[in-house]
Amino acid sequence: MPSRNDLPEGPKLSDMEWEVMKPLWEHGPMAARDIYERVPDTYGWAYETVKTMLARLVKKGALTYDQIGNSFLYRPAYTRAEMTREATGSFIQRVFDGALNPFLAHFAEQASHEELQAIRQELSRIEKMRREDK
Amino acid sequence: MPSRNDLPEGPKLSDMEWEVMKPLWEHGPMAARDIYERVPDTYGWAYETVKTMLARLVKKGALTYDQIGNSFLYRPAYTRAEMTREATGSFIQRVFDGALNPFLAHFAEQASHEELQAIRQELSRIEKMRREDK
DNA sequence: TGACAACGGCTACACTTGTAGTCTATCATC
DNA sequence: GATGATAGACTACAAGTGTAGCCGTTGTCA
Numbered sequence: 001m002p003s004r005n006d007l008p009e010g011p012k013l014s015d016m017e018w019e020v021m022k023p024l025w026e027h028g029p030m031a032a033r034d035i036y037e038r039v040p041d042t043y044g045w046a047y048e049t050v051k052t053m054l055a056r057l058v059k060k061g062a063l064t065y066d067q068i069g070n071s072f073l074y075r076p077a078y079t080r081a082e083m084t085r086e087a088t089g090s091f092i093q094r095v096f097d098g099a100l101n102p103f104l105a106h107f108a109e110q111a112s113h114e115e116l117q118a119i120r121q122e123l124s125r126i127e128k129m130r131r132e133d134k
Numbered sequence: 135m136p137s138r139n140d141l142p143e144g145p146k147l148s149d150m151e152w153e154v155m156k157p158l159w160e161h162g163p164m165a166a167r168d169i170y171e172r173v174p175d176t177y178g179w180a181y182e183t184v185k186t187m188l189a190r191l192v193k194k195g196a197l198t199y200d201q202i203g204n205s206f207l208y209r210p211a212y213t214r215a216e217m218t219r220e221a222t223g224s225f226i227q228r229v230f231d232g233a234l235n236p237f238l239a240h241f242a243e244q245a246s247h248e249e250l251q252a253i254r255q256e257l258s259r260i261e262k263m264r265r266e267d268k
Numbered sequence: 269t270g271a272c273a274a275c276g277g278c279t280a281c282a283c284t285t286g287t288a289g290t291c292t293a294t295c296a297t298c
Numbered sequence: 299g300a301t302g303a304t305a306g307a308c309t310a311c312a313a314g315t316g317t318a319g320c321c322g323t324t325g326t327c328a
Binding site for chain 2: 015096097109115119120122123126130
């Protein structure tokens with residue numbers, strides 16, 4: 001069993017690239033046009049822009065594709081969990097020097113009461129799992 | 135009293151710029167040479183590189199300085215708390231679409247038992263504060 | 269079978285970032 | 299006052315990013 005620190009090394013995404021990946025994670029493999037339509041309007045991107053990002057994501061290994069006749073069906077090469085795990089790890093390292101606590105302050109201040117409850121449960125789950133685990 | 139969502143708008147720092155800011159937050163105002171000496175060796179930067187980053191940080195408003203004769207005494211224009219708060223907010227937005235919970239999974243898995251306890255206490259503190267606050 | 273729409277490929281271009289060198293003004297010291 | 303060390307200013311340059319256009323090919327529908 002891989003240790004919990006045994007991170008699979010995935011490519012690093014730029015800010016805007018995340019927005020292109022999200023529709024794919026949420027709705028499964030899609031063609032460029034469909035991705036374009038699901039990217040938030042707020043960015044006001046041209047379709048061409050989305051295509052460029054798709055090409056770059058393929059190049060950096062974050063996406064693969066199946067060719068269907070003329071067009072591609074894009075598919076994430078990593079799960080969202082894998083990519084967020086990695087991004088989070090390096091974010092905490094960079095901004096907090098790996099110290100988790102200050103991070104939590106911001107995090108928890110923004111959370112609703114229900115979310116705080118959920119967090120508590122998550123903490124318990126993790127601690128329980130650890131006790132059983134080893 | 136400002137609301138807790140009333141974020142002061144600070145400049146966005148690049149990965150390496152964080153490393154230059156950290157010594158200043160930790161030890162207070164310093165000259166370029168001193169910052170250079172406190173930046174982790176791991177990066178293997180030339181002194182010139184640090185100076186370039188200082189100039190850029192001044193330009194983007196993250197640092198100010200007092201001129202002492204020939205040289206500058208650099209000083210952060212924002213507290214570490216302000217900058218981390220903002221960075222964290224935009225990170226969570228970008229990577230988790232603002233949903234805090236998945237973030238916590240990674241976060242908590244990495245934490246030690248003691249840290250988890252600390253997190254619990256922090257949660258309690260926040261909830262208590264909220265009950266009193268309004 | 270011809271015209272056109274749609275696709276991916278390639279190109280562009282300004283801005284940022286990581287990394288560092290050269291130039292000029294100034295401070296300290298002999 | 300001359301000289302050398304040092305500081306900040308300016309310049310450089312490749313890679314990455316945000317944004318998008320044009321081109322040749324292919325699928326489709328009349």
